[in-house]
Amino acid sequence: MKIAIIGTGNVGSTLAYALVLKGVGNHLVLANRNITKAQGDALDLQHTLAFCQRPMQIESNAIDQVHDSDIVVVTASVPLSNEMSTRLELGPANVNLFRQLIPTLSQQNPRAIFIIVTNPVDILTYLTTQLSGFPATRVLGIGTLIDSARFRALLSVKEQIHPDDLRAYILGEHGPNQFPVFSHASAGGEQIIDNPTHREIFNEVSDAGFDVYKLKGYTNYAIAAATCEVIQSIVYDDHRTMPLSTYFDEWQGIQDNCFSIPVVVGRVGIIRHLHPDLNPREIAALKKTAALVKSNLQTLL
Known part of the structure; x- marks a missing residue:
């Protein structure tokens, strides 16, 4: 290939x-x-x-x-x-x-x-x-795949569980208007609850990329590893689930937009979109990120 x-x-x-x-x-x-x-x-x-x-x-x-x-x-x-x-x-x-x-x-x-x-x-x-x-x-x-990876890495320190065993997604804009999906975050079937400690970890994730950028002038290792993961899923037709930025006509009631949502990836690219049931706080965050991304699209394009 x-x-x-x-x-x-x-x-x-x-x-x-x-x-x-x-x-x-x-x-x-x-x-x-x-x-x-x-x-x-x-x-x-x-x-x-x-x-x-x-x-x-x-x-x-x-x-x-x-x-x-x-x-x-x-x-x-x-x-x-x-x-x-x-x-x-x-x-x-x-x-x-x-x-x-x-x-x-x-x-x-x-x-x-x-x-x-x-x-x-x-x-x-x-x-x-x-x-x-x-x-x-x-x-x-690549979108919030990298943010989700950072989220799991920081959560793993707190929970003392391997990052790959944590199921926790960040969706939306790859930027300050992303949001965590705590309603479906879990480890070993046990929910990772939405509490102040875990929210603080999410807040650290939102700034993590710029923390690295300020220290060494760029980011490269984690984003390269995230991209390699996507490529492997395509090359080997792995059907892996991951949050990626993609254009969609409609997702969860949001129309004609482009930001990170959970998808299944294989040899043909995106095989299908996943539609988790979001709680009211997450739905509000989804609508906010959708509106801001749409505004950015209209401004820049």
């Missing part, structure tokens, strides 16, 4: 390394606006194969030369600002960048599943769906 990574900055190169170590796919293409950076990463990763269990064809290319991929992962972004306080600040410039990239990428990779990592991810997932003309099932934004 041929996987193309568009953008070999901190996230793209870390994702490529994870895919090589795990042996996901058999053909990896690295593409970057600075082609020499992609060439350097490809050569370095080729040298890594001697320590890996599975062989893989690894190459670099110009972005406009990427073609016939099964999966296209877009991590390309305008440079981050040291003063950035919200992902939406990247919106205008990254919208212009995607208007340049996506038409060519979709034409030259007509059967691909697109995975959007670049922020603001909900806006750019919606835009990619529009520009590509692909069905929404084949355009997936």
Whole structure:
């Protein structure tokens, strides 16, 4: 399976390394606006194969030369600002960048599943769906999968339970208007209740990405691991459930929007949407995040 990574900055190169170590796919293409950076990463990763269990064809290319991929992962972004306080600040410039990239990428990779990592991810997932003309099932934004992973990691410290054994989702905007689904959060069949301690953990999650960003200037490990998880589910047709940003005509009474909802992911992309029964507090949070994302879409697009 041929996987193309568009953008070999901190996230793209870390994702490529994870895919090589795990042996996901058999053909990896690295593409970057600075082609020499992609060439350097490809050569370095080729040298890594001697320590890996599975062989893989690894190459670099110009972005406009990427073609016939099964999966296209877009991590390309305008440079981050040291003063950035919200992902939406990247919106205008990254919208212009995607208007340049996506038409060519979709034409030259007509059967691909697109995975959007670049922020603001909900806006750019919606835009990619529009520009590509692909069905929404084949355009997936990482969205709150990374926030849900952070939530589980912090909850695991409190509960002393492995993060993978915790069932706890964060849905909505990948940003300050996301919300936790405590009504269906559990471990071993025991509910993780909505109490002040767990709410405080959720509040930490909302700021976690920026905490890392302020400390080292970017995030890369967790978001690359989350993206690798999505790619694995596609490559191996795992039918994994995860919260991802996707365009939908209607979900839980919300119409014509794009943000993270629980979906099942396999070889064809999004296989189906899941519809958990939300409690009144969660329904109110859903309506709030939907309205704000819709407003952002109208403003930026």
